[in-house]
Amino acid sequence: MTARDQALERLLSGLDPEQREAVTADPGPVCILAGAGTGKTRAVTHRIAWRVLRGDMRGQHVTAVTFTARAAGEMRDRLRGLGVAGVNARTFHSAALRQLRYFGMRRFNGRLPDLVDSALKFTAIAAARAGLQTSRAKNFDLTTEMEWAASSLIGPDDYVSAIAAIGRDAPAPPEDVAKVYAAYVEAKRRAGVMDFADVLAHTADMITEDESIADQIRSQYRFFVVDEYQDVTPLQQRLLDAWLGDRDDITVVGDASQTIYSFTGATSKYLLDFTRRHRSAALVRLVRDYRSTPQVVGLANQIIGESKGREAKMRLELIGQRPDGPAVTAEVFADEAEEADMIARRCSQLIADGTSASEIAVLYRTNAQSQAYEEALASYGVPTVVTGAARFFDRPEVRQALVALRSAVKADIGRMPLLEAVPAALEAIGWRPDAAPSGGAQREAYEAVTALAGLAEQFLEHHRANPDEDGPEPDLEAFCAELSRRAAEQHAPAVEGVTLASLHAAKGLEWDVVFLVGLADGTLPTTFARTDIALEEERRLLYVGITRARERLQLSYGLARNAGGRERRLCRFLAPLGLGGFPRLPEPGAAASKPRERKRAKVLDCSGCGKPLTDARDRKLGHCADCPATMDEALFERLREWRVSVAKRDGKPAFTVFTDVTLIAIAERCPGSDTELASLHGIGKSKLDKYGPAVLHLVNGGEVNEAVAMCGEGP
Numbered sequence: 271m272t273a274r275d276q277a278l279e280r281l282l283s284g285l286d287p288e289q290r291e292a293v294t295a296d297p298g299p300v301c302i303l304a305g306a307g308t309g310k311t312r313a314v315t316h317r318i319a320w321r322v323l324r325g326d327m328r329g330q331h332v333t334a335v336t337f338t339a340r341a342a343g344e345m346r347d348r349l350r351g352l353g354v355a356g357v358n359a360r361t362f363h364s365a366a367l368r369q370l371r372y373f374g375m376r377r378f379n380g381r382l383p384d385l386v387d388s389a390l391k392f393t394a395i396a397a398a399r400a401g402l403q404t405s406r407a408k409n410f411d412l413t414t415e416m417e418w419a420a421s422s423l424i425g426p427d428d429y430v431s432a433i434a435a436i437g438r439d440a441p442a443p444p445e446d447v448a449k450v451y452a453a454y455v456e457a458k459r460r461a462g463v464m465d466f467a468d469v470l471a472h473t474a475d476m477i478t479e480d481e482s483i484a485d486q487i488r489s490q491y492r493f494f495v496v497d498e499y500q501d502v503t504p505l506q507q508r509l510l511d512a513w514l515g516d517r518d519d520i521t522v523v524g525d526a527s528q529t530i531y532s533f534t535g536a537t538s539k540y541l542l543d544f545t546r547r548h549r550s551a552a553l554v555r556l557v558r559d560y561r562s563t564p565q566v567v568g569l570a571n572q573i574i575g576e577s578k579g580r581e582a583k584m585r586l587e588l589i590g591q592r593p594d595g596p597a598v599t600a601e602v603f604a605d606e607a608e609e610a611d612m613i614a615r616r617c618s619q620l621i622a623d624g625t626s627a628s629e630i631a632v633l634y635r636t637n638a639q640s641q642a643y644e645e646a647l648a649s650y651g652v653p654t655v656v657t658g659a660a661r662f663f664d665r666p667e668v669r670q671a672l673v674a675l676r677s678a679v680k681a682d683i684g685r686m687p688l689l690e691a692v693p694a695a696l697e698a699i700g701w702r703p704d705a706a707p708s709g710g711a712q713r714e715a716y717e718a719v720t721a722l723a724g725l726a727e728q729f730l731e732h733h734r735a736n737p738d739e740d741g742p743e744p745d746l747e748a749f750c751a752e753l754s755r756r757a758a759e760q761h762a763p764a765v766e767g768v769t770l771a772s773l774h775a776a777k778g779l780e781w782d783v784v785f786l787v788g789l790a791d792g793t794l795p796t797t798f799a800r801t802d803i804a805l806e807e808e809r810r811l812l813y814v815g816i817t818r819a820r821e822r823l824q825l826s827y828g829l830a831r832n833a834g835g836r837e838r839r840l841c842r843f844l845a846p847l848g849l850g851g852f853p854r855l856p857e858p859g860a861a862a863s864k865p866r867e868r869k870r871a872k873v874l875d876c877s878g879c880g881k882p883l884t885d886a887r888d889r890k891l892g893h894c895a896d897c898p899a900t901m902d903e904a905l906f907e908r909l910r911e912w913r914v915s916v917a918k919r920d921g922k923p924a925f926t927v928f929t930d931v932t933l934i935a936i937a938e939r940c941p942g943s944d945t946e947l948a949s950l951h952g953i954g955k956s957k958l959d960k961y962g963p964a965v966l967h968l969v970n971g972g973e974v975n976e977a978v979a980m981c982g983e984g985p
């Protein structure tokens with residue numbers, strides 16, 4: 271046997287029969303259609319190596335397109351491991367840019383347009399030219415919409431009719447978007463710049479319009495591989511067609527059940543139609559899941575088994591290949607802060623027990639959710655790597671909010687009680703607690719600032735829960751100092767860390783341990799998914815998340831978003847499954863939670879058994895979960911009713927009146943005087959002045975509406 275045969279045999283030895291069929295298929299169109307973790311990426315990598323080692327072509331003749339630059343790097347590494355060098359493994363964008371830089375000079379008369387550093391800047395110019403009032407966030411949404419249109423091969427003139435035809439919601443009146451879009455194209459042209467989509471479009475134009483460039487590019491690149499083919503856009507497909515010309519040596523791999531980028535214009539139709547477009551194509555299906563334990567695979571099958579629509583037609587049932595692992599766990603926490611705290615604690619335990627931080631991921635639906643985890647993990651000293659988004663304190667709206675808070679310190683606002691000062695200061699940047707925009711980047715920005723405002727409440731609670739910090743109530747200045755400290759701590763460089771990623775950014779990747787968090791209906795699926803088609807994409811996102819786990823998978827959500835807030839339901843895709851731990855029906859207002867430790871908590875003993883109290887909630891109540899004081903349920907309900915009315919009347923979130931825990935403490939102790947009331951945690955001087963008489967009235971059996979009238983009018 272020659273050395274070459276040995277190398278080829280070695281190459282095939284790590285593959286199952288179907289993977290081998292895909293790897294060794296004759297040159298020409300090949301479509302690998304397979305579920306998550308079945309070795310698609312592995313199969314294409316081996317197919318490239320197979321073709322090169324057999325002598326069909328050199329590595330330099332291969333273009334392998336991956337979804338992210340990180341995936342491209344991984345593919346090059348794997349190929350090097352298989353003894354193959356020189357493969358052009360890139361994203362569509364990077365492959366196109368390279369060709370444009372190389373061949374485009376002639377076409378652009380020696381002056382290639384510069385790549386725009388910020389498309390947002392041009393959107394702002396275009397919006398102004400179109401006479402539109404916009405904000406940074408609105409410009410962001412307009413930019414995203416124009417990217418979608420360009421990726422979908424829809425120009426400014428066709429925009430209005432195209433979105434009407436598919437019933438798409440525009441981020442502004444469609445005629446306005448079209449005007450901005452036209453002005454945007456013009457602004458780029460005048461400035462001599464190109465954006466992301468232009469890079470692909472110019473490259474495709476260059477190849478289709480210039481025969482000699484087409485000849486050169488096609489003789490260089492002879493064999494094409496596209497990973498994650500279920501998520502290509504019409505514009506990317508156009509470029510791929512230009513690359514191929516009338517040739518068909520192309521291998522595509524994808525999983526329609528993982529189509530999750532439709533919002534960018536990506537569509538699974540090219541994957542699903544591949545064998546119709548290429549009649550001679552070899553079609554290989556892979557069903558053996560090598561990544562995950564049968565426990566994880568079972569759940570993934572259940573979720574995707576219920577899917578509907580075009581993508582569901584091709585779904586395959588995965589067959590787990592690995593030995594049994596731990597059961598998938600499911601947990602409900604009182605609120606999002608507690609969820610983040612518990613998950614962070616688990617991560618720190620896992621790392622202490624020997625799991626490498628880089629083998630752990632926390633995955634969530636929207637980037638705004640990263641903040642709570644960045645914070646919580648930092649408080650346990652666990653380093654993090656945030657994928658696909660700016661860190662919380664680097665977000666422009668958070669920076670603006672910090673400036674607004676700091677500049678209010680020396681003004682009148684700085685002398686107000688903290689929980690009033692924060693919203694007052696944030697009004698300067700247009701934030702109001704009850705004015706959430708409906709979606710998109712504006713909503714994300716709003717949520718980020720809301721999260722920042724929520725830290726004020728946490729900060730106060732922490733102060734009150736720590737007897738040695740009983741000095742004056744922290745004011746805005748102290749809060750700003752606290753924020754600076756947090757921001758500084760989080761900027762510590764993270765080398766090896768727990769990955770924090772949105773489900774979108776987690777595609778194609780895998781970890782030993784995965785925490786899928788925030789699985790509340792309204793977050794996943796997002797409230798913005800209103801059509802069946804949009805909901806199906808949310809289901810696929812959950813499927814992508816579940817299938818990232820090799821060994822351990824934990825699912826969770828916080829009942830309320832903020833302490834004392836409205837309770838939410840479990841993600842609708844999981845609710846019917848009756849997973850152990852889900853759903854755990856809470857008692858009214860009581861937090862369904864495991865004990866958790868506060869890092870800086872001081873010793874305080876249980877009024878029942880005398881054991882030290884470590885859980886923040888227990889500490890506020892003054893007793894541990896095992897020694898429950900009996901609560902006056904009726905009083906608790908009346909207190910809640912009163913709180914809702916006051917909060918509504920004053921236009922602020924309910925928790926800023928009192929948190930649930932404080933209401934429970936009142937309903938347990940039934941205080942008879944101001945002094946007794948003041949001894950409860952969560953009731954400082956300002957709350958006592960404002961709400962004390964009303965609370966005592968309720969404790970004494972008074973009417974709720976009378977109690978509402980008794981506390982000071984709203985601002």
Ligand code: ATP
Nearest residue numbers: 284285286305306307308309310311312560561778
């Ligand atoms: P995704 O849909 O998430 O992109 P995929 O189908 O691309 O998944 P890979 O990432 O290629 O799957 O493989 C998943 C895991 O299974 C990897 O760790 C890979 O090394 C392993 N694997 C794949 N095929 C085999 C095999 N035949 N034997 C052993 N391990 C395998």
Ligand code: MG
Nearest residue numbers: 310311497778
């Ligand atoms: Mg893959």
